[in-house]
Amino acid sequence: MRTLLDSFTFFGQHPGLMRDKTLAHLAISFASIGVALAIAVPLGVWLGHLHRASFLAINVSNIFRALPSLAMISIGIGVLGIGFANVLVALVVLAAPVMLTNAYVAVEQVDRNAVEAARAAGMRPWQVLTRVELPLAASLIFAGIRTGTVYVVATATLATFAGGGGLGDVIVNEPTYGVPGVIAGSVAITVLAFVIDGLLALVQRAATPRPLRKQKRSSRAAAVVAEPATDDLVIQRS
């Protein structure tokens, strides 16, 4: 009980440390998410639009999803050395597959009748993509972005083993910060993961066209059944 109280006072006693580590944590996370987003989402959307390369977007992506992050980081220490680049690669490998698979499936599974109707109405391929496919796919695309982001924020804790940065530094440095520091760091990173998940849930909702919002839950549940090979699409982290 005493330790628990000490952990709360730890925040008050080390405001600078907690702030700096949180900001460093977010910096590593957002850099990785940015790179993953830039690679995975356009590729997934494009392949889904073409209804091509499902093997790449689902099966190859699944293989990448299987790679343990700590193992990636440890091999990265040997190959890339200690530091930012190493962590960045490991986190991009973590986040990109789920974003890619979700973006692909989201666009691929858009009702073909809607696409045909849009074509018949004289839309160009680009218009079909931006006005029909993307709005219908937005919810699932953002589900992937959200999941990938939460994985990254959670797993950026491991950055501490590859030269540091982030809240992991506080969690693993018990000699300096004591048990209260370890607990405070753990609580801080947990809260951070929840806050970001919550914020992205709001973004996901805002990105979903209004008429589709109520169906969101049921359509996501259906994805589990329809695609046993890729499963829920919204799950898995390291």
Place this chain on the structure above:
Amino acid sequence: MSVLAPFGGSPPPSPGPVIPRFGGGSSCVVQNRQFCGAWFVDNFGSRFAPRLVEHIELTAIAVGVGMLIALAAALIAHRQGWFETPFSLLSAFLYTIPSLAFFELMVQVTGINRFTAEIALVSYTLLILFRNTLAGLRAVPPDALEAAQAMGLSRRQMLLRVELPLALPPIMAGLRIATVTTISLATVAAYIGAGGLGEAIFDGIQTGFKTEFIAAGGLAIALALVADGLLVAAQRLLTPWARRSRRA
């Protein structure tokens, strides 16, 4: 305490470049090159094989226990609909906690040992296994149930012979993801003394001996890929009817 735990048997970190003492002084080891294949082969049996076995044990126990809990919860939720939301929320909550934080927080309660690691690892499997099992049970066609009933099967027979077999594809997909996730998280569990390949990773990072942590990382990746492949194969063998419908 937790910082020292995984490194119990190894020498303390020294400043400057670390020259490992083990390995019998081959030039590759002495110069700490990227990867010393000969050292790896010589030390596989003594250093890596036991860690690999521990890792498989950690994973198998976590996924096994997780599957039992998830199956029970899914069966309850299948009969009593209200149970789905609270269990989903609980398992989603557990799932979002970052692994290192979860491990460290549990250490304060149950101490540094494998049991603590298993609690966290089991918690991580619940969300995926519960959702997929429940989805599988709900997707069983009513016709099949009616036919089973008409044939005079008891409730238990229906569950074992009709519902569970038909629910297998999503359950297997869930097992696959849960297993791969657990293999990944189990590497981190070495930090709180759970053993496994993570121990060799942390040990190697601590001493700076590249071959050790690269080999251990490589083995963890290989284990994840092999397990994933085996489960895909098992899925195909157990549910031959699912393949055709999926492609269609």
